Amino acid sequence: MIDQKESKGDCREARAALEEYLHNELCSEDAADVRAHLAECPDCSAEHHVGETLTAALQGACKDRAPEDLRARLLASLRAAKAEHE
Template sequence: MTDCGCEKAKAELEEYLHNELCREDAADVREHLASCADCSSEHLVGRTLTEVMQRACKESAPEDLRDMVLLKLRAIQSAH
């Protein structure tokens, strides 16, 4: 692997945060983050924001609603 540089690391950071890069590109970004304080800091901010948003968006449907939806889906599936 070769160090990908700040420009490439920052351009691919969003995809890296969401595990959307191919193995080689992810390894390049990971290697760069290990040796670049600036990009590593930006990665930490992105990772923190991503985690906060994921926690904030975790909503569970009320159990009654889930039961109704599952019953409806089963009824539709059995009709086909």
Template structure:
């Protein structure tokens, strides 16, 4: 594998984080991240953001808020029917 460089690593980081790269490209990115403090930091930020989004998607709105939103949507639909 060859060091891919910061530009390629940063451009491919999102796909790398989602395991969407071929084995060779993923290996090149991993090798670069391991040897480049700046890209390693970007990688860690990407992981933290991905995990935060995953947690947020698992959370549900409180039932009273859900009821209020649904009531408002029904009201708006009734006005336009």
């Protein structure tokens, strides 16, 4: 039987590393530890799923482009502001 204290410590460590895990920023050993924990812990696995969903939504939103006329007006405004300060 898993010690409750040990399990909570594992969860704390896994959740602390979850952001880096989601972005593939952990070394292979740490990533394997998080992966193993997620396979055994439904609570942390659910949190990981939420993180994956949010990450995918944000990545999708970043692929949208502003309409060309808005982009042109914005760039013109930025160039004018820059010219004023030079």
